[in-house]
Amino acid sequence: MLQEAIREIQRGSAEIIDSQRIEKLLKAYFEEGKNYTVKAGFDPTAPDLHLGHTVLLQKLATFQKYGAKIQFLIGDFTAQIGDPTGKSATRKTLSAVEILENAKSYEEQVFKILDPLKTEVVFNSEWINPLGASGMLTLTTTFNVARMLERDDFDKRYKSQTPIAISEFIYPLLQGYDSVHLKSDIEIGGTDQKFNLLMGRHLQRAYEIGKEQAVLMMPILEGLDGVQKMSKSLGNYIGVADAPNDMFAKVLSVSDELMWRYYELLSTKTLSEIEVLKAGVAEGSLHPKRVKEDLALEITARFHSLEVANAAKEEFERVHAKNEIPTEMEEFSVDGEISITKALVDCGLTPSTSQARRDIKQGAAKINQEKISDEQLQLGNGEYILQIGKRKFAKLKVNA
RNA sequence: GGUGAGUUAGUCAAGUGGCCAACGACGGCGGACUGUAAAUCCGCUCCCUCCGGGUUCGGUGGUUCGAAUCCACCACUCACCA
Numbered sequence: 001m002l003q004e005a006i007r008e009i010q011r012g013s014a015e016i017i018d019s020q021r022i023e024k025l026l027k028a029y030f031e032e033g034k035n036y037t038v039k040a041g042f043d044p045t046a047p048d049l050h051l052g053h054t055v056l057l058q059k060l061a062t063f064q065k066y067g068a069k070i071q072f073l074i075g076d077f078t079a080q081i082g083d084p085t086g087k088s089a090t091r092k093t094l095s096a097v098e099i100l101e102n103a104k105s106y107e108e109q110v111f112k113i114l115d116p117l118k119t120e121v122v123f124n125s126e127w128i129n130p131l132g133a134s135g136m137l138t139l140t141t142t143f144n145v146a147r148m149l150e151r152d153d154f155d156k157r158y159k160s161q162t163p164i165a166i167s168e169f170i171y172p173l174l175q176g177y178d179s180v181h182l183k184s185d186i187e188i189g190g191t192d193q194k195f196n197l198l199m200g201r202h203l204q205r206a207y208e209i210g211k212e213q214a215v216l217m218m219p220i221l222e223g224l225d226g227v228q229k230m231s232k233s234l235g236n237y238i239g240v241a242d243a244p245n246d247m248f249a250k251v252l253s254v255s256d257e258l259m260w261r262y263y264e265l266l267s268t269k270t271l272s273e274i275e276v277l278k279a280g281v282a283e284g285s286l287h288p289k290r291v292k293e294d295l296a297l298e299i300t301a302r303f304h305s306l307e308v309a310n311a312a313k314e315e316f317e318r319v320h321a322k323n324e325i326p327t328e329m330e331e332f333s334v335d336g337e338i339s340i341t342k343a344l345v346d347c348g349l350t351p352s353t354s355q356a357r358r359d360i361k362q363g364a365a366k367i368n369q370e371k372i373s374d375e376q377l378q379l380g381n382g383e384y385i386l387q388i389g390k391r392k393f394a395k396l397k398v399n400a
Numbered sequence: 401g402g403u404g405a406g407u408u409a410g411u412c413a414a415g416u417g418g419c420c421a422a423c424g425a426c427g428g429c430g431g432a433c434u435g436u437a438a439a440u441c442c443g444c445u446c447c448c449u450c451c452g453g454g455u456u457c458g459g460u461g462g463u464u465c466g467a468a469u470c471c472a473c474c475a476c477u478c479a480c481c482a
Contacts, residue, residue, distance in 0.1 A: 225427095226438095255437055289435040320436050341449060355429085358444055364430045376449065389430060 002030050005066045007271055009216070012055075012264045014191045017198070018214040025185055025214075029067030038063045039071040039184035039200075039213070041124075041175060042106065044079050044099045049109050050237040051299070052221040052230035055265045057113040059188055059218055070119040071182050072110070074103050077125035078174050099123075109240050112303055127181045128174060139173050142206040143199075148172075151195040172196045176203035179213050188216045221265055224250060226258040244304045245326075248312040249391075251296035256281075256288050259295060267298060325369065325385055326393055333397035340365070340377040347386055347394035364389050 005026050010016065028034040040056055060070050076099045107121065131139070148169050149158055158164065176199030179187055183204075189197050197215040204212050220229045223236025230237045238250045254262060263274050280286030293313065300309035318324045332347050341356040344365065350356040359365050360375040366387040367379075381400040387393050 249436075253436060256435095257438080259437085287435075288437075292435085292437075316436090339449060352447065353449065354447060355445085357449080359430065362430050362443065390436060 002026060004270070004272075005030070008062050009059075009066065011062075011271055012059075012218065013216050014219040015194070015217045016215070017201070018212070021212075021214040022186060022216070026066055033067075035067050035069050036185040037071050037182065038068045039073055039179060039182055039187045040189065041073040041075050041078075041178065041187075044074050044076045044102050048232065049240045050230055050232065051240070051262075051266060052223075052237065054113060054240065055218050055221050056188060056190070057110060058266055058268075059216070061113050061115070061268075063186070063188075064115050064118045068118070068186070070114060071184060072114070072119050072121045073178055073182070074099070074106070074121065074123050075175070075178075076123045077128040078171060112240070122182070124174070124178050124181075128177070131177075136170075139177055139203075140170075142203060143173060145169075172199045173203070176200045180204055180207045180209055183209055183211065184213045185211065186214045186216060188218065191217045191219055193217065218265075222258060222261060224254060224258075226255050238299075240303050242303075244300050244308045244312040245315055247300045247303065248296045248309065248316055251299055252289075252292055252316065254292070256292070259288070259292050262299075263295060267295060269298075320390065325387070329385075329393040329395050331395040331397070333399065335399050337400045338379050338398060340367075340372065340379060341375060343379055343384075343396055344386060344388065347396055349386060349388040349392045349394055359388055 025036040175196045179200030180203050187197050187200050201212045223230035225236045228234055277291050281288050297309050319326050341353045344350040344356040357375045365372050368385050379398050384396045
């Protein structure tokens with residue numbers, strides 16, 4: 001049992017610092033029922049979460065399973081500085097109201113994964129504001145510039161003579177101080193957070209709180225393309241707020257290789273269960289598509305419901321396996337006869353009439369499931385189901 | 401402040417007076433094959449209802465029958481020097 005817990009905690013992690021300490025905490029939990037705290041920090045800017053973000057949350061949920069109390073920290077104070085990523089996008093400061101709103105929408109999304117009873121949501125302005133100038137000064141005496149410059153992006157910027165604001169040095173210190181105040185046993189974060197996470201250890205030692213947090217870093221999740229990190233701007237993401245049908249379809253469109261990665265980082269299946277699946281696929285007794293469907297179902301159900309997820313699966317089968325049309329699609333209506341190319345543009349199936357013509361020429365366009373080839377076709381009175389490619393549909397009503 | 405190099409479609413990148421709506425690569429889209437996987441093969445990839453036409457190559461103006469290509473000025477980026 002303990003061994004399994006350790007394996008599940010380590011699962012998918014990129015790096016663990018002081019894993020012995022984690023093992024000790026787990027042991028204390030299993031043998032004496034002792035709880036411990038795991039801290040994770042989040043930005044208070046508008047949370048538009050995608051699966052990449054949930055990798056951390058998933059790990060926190062695993063910790064909860066094994067006796068952890070989560071310190072879900074919203075960095076409302078530190079957000080005023082902005083983590084020094086070097087991109088130096090001056091941050092707009094959020095009002096107290098905005099921060100509260102964002103925190104609320106975090107909770108809505110986050111508690112689909114985390115157990116609210118074992119989660120404490122905290123704001124770091126609460127203890128950083130009272131620090132005052134002298135507290136701040138004390139904090140800065142714990143560290144020196146040379147060591148600060150060891151941080152990778154500071155190092156690069158210093159060498160390339162790109163400006164570094166003094167306030168940026170404060171950021172890691174404050175993040176570390178959060179761990180002092182919260183007396184965290186463990187902190188988790190992305191690999192890019194290594195320096196800041198280690199600062200927590202350093203400061204806990206400096207402030208002599210009698211413990212040094214262990215650190216667990218999770219890798220960055222790859223996006224749908226399997227190469228670049230999942231991000232909204234790259235358009236290769238699965239948003240936690242995505243519609244069930246989209247979510248299901250997106251997971252299923254992932255490559256087989258990436259599927260295992262997603263299993264490791266996102267599924268609640270245990271490692272041994274996953275091993276069984278892998279073995280089944282390897283020896284050919286289990287079809288990879290089946291395995292992927294299970295994953296898609298699990299993920300869709302997590303953010304919607306099992307019922308809805310099952311419906312999404314059926315819909316998917318209907319549209320793609322059986323080549324039928326979806327049960328629901330966007331509906332449009334126009335008055336008067338309309339040419340097919342214009343109709344396709346108006347329904348948003350195609351970005352321009354030129355593109356519409358090309359699509360028709362290539363046999364990608366269908367009306368009521370019939371392939372069309374006449375790009376000058378006029379649509380008269382009636383209802384039509386327009387289709388481009390395999391996945392773009394729209395219903396058009398012409399009143400002529 | 402000085403000197404030099406550069407700015408081309410979603411990205412990278414050819415093109416240095418007409419054959420340029422502009423090579424190529426990547427990405428994207430469509431088709432075939434499939435498990436809407438991967439791999440592979442084929443086609444498309446500025447806009448306009450076809451013929452054909454229109455608007456593009458940092459911006460503005462100019463030279464020319466004709467400019468992405470030449471000239472002038474402006475803007476921005478990078479490198480070296482101060």
